[in-house]
Amino acid sequence: METLDKKDLQILRTLQENARLTTKELAARVNLSSTPVFERLRRLENGGYIKKYIAVLDAEKLNLGFVVFCRVKLSKLNKEIATDFTRVIQDIPEVTECYNISGSYDYLLKIHAPNMKYYQEFILNVLGTIDSLGSLESTFVMDEVKHDYGIHI
């Protein structure tokens, strides 16, 4: 796929705000008829600009509103240990995000739990048992001040 024009960007911008709009409604907002919007949309999906469509759930209501950012140092920084850690982390459902980062820690994890008690046991019984993990520092989220679910394009 070559390049995106103004309408493409407008479509993407609109959909990352509300993915439930019908092609027709979307078409109205970008001043086109349904057909070209439909085709652009397919182009954008196939081109990988749209990765997926998701429903954003309310973690609080689903008893997973206790959020922690956890910084992790590997037991030793080599490729094998890093590979092991990233593989293990994929299968831990409480860990919703994991980034390899610069600085004095190696990884930053975002973790969702029901409460502090649960988290404490999670550290002891899950994270604490990973061999490739050296040390760990938890930072608790007291309030979500902003969450855009989208990027500014």
Add this chain to the structure above:
Amino acid sequence: METLDKKDLQILRTLQENARLTTKELAARVNLSSTPVFERLRRLENGGYIKKYIAVLDAEKLNLGFVVFCRVKLSKLNKEIATDFTRVIQDIPEVTECYNISGSYDYLLKIHAPNMKYYQEFILNVLGTIDSLGSLESTFVMDEVKHDYGIHI
């Protein structure tokens, strides 16, 4: 809204994976016909369990793949300054997330930029000019190891 049964959770779980499923497809997955699924969905939306439906875009392809976690200390920790900071932060499009956190910093920001050069200027011209901001520490994302876009329910 009272409590969620197995089918409700299954619906939520499915939709946070793929929000584009038709009611019909969704119904097939939970072994019901369209009507009850349609009604449950409405109940879940109105009950606030589903906050919104969004398209997840590819930040890399849209030239916003340079991601930074930035920890911020307020110039002074009082209510007025905190309120000012959180208000200012809402209007900065590069900041896609902002959390009030425990520990030696007050806030954790997630920032999307095109590249390091852009980020450097962003720090100088935008973040650096916020009065309520005391100090700041940038942690660069070298790799996104895991990103679930959903919680484990």
Add this chain to the structure above:
DNA sequence: TGTGAAAAGCATTAGGC
């Protein structure tokens, strides 16, 4: 690339169990 019309399929409501 775009438009508009037509076919195929879905969301949504109604009526009954």
Add this chain to the structure above:
DNA sequence: GCCTAATGCTTTTCACA
């Protein structure tokens, strides 16, 4: 609660500018 059946929209395709 659930189902099936009907209706009015949408999506999707096609012919054409």
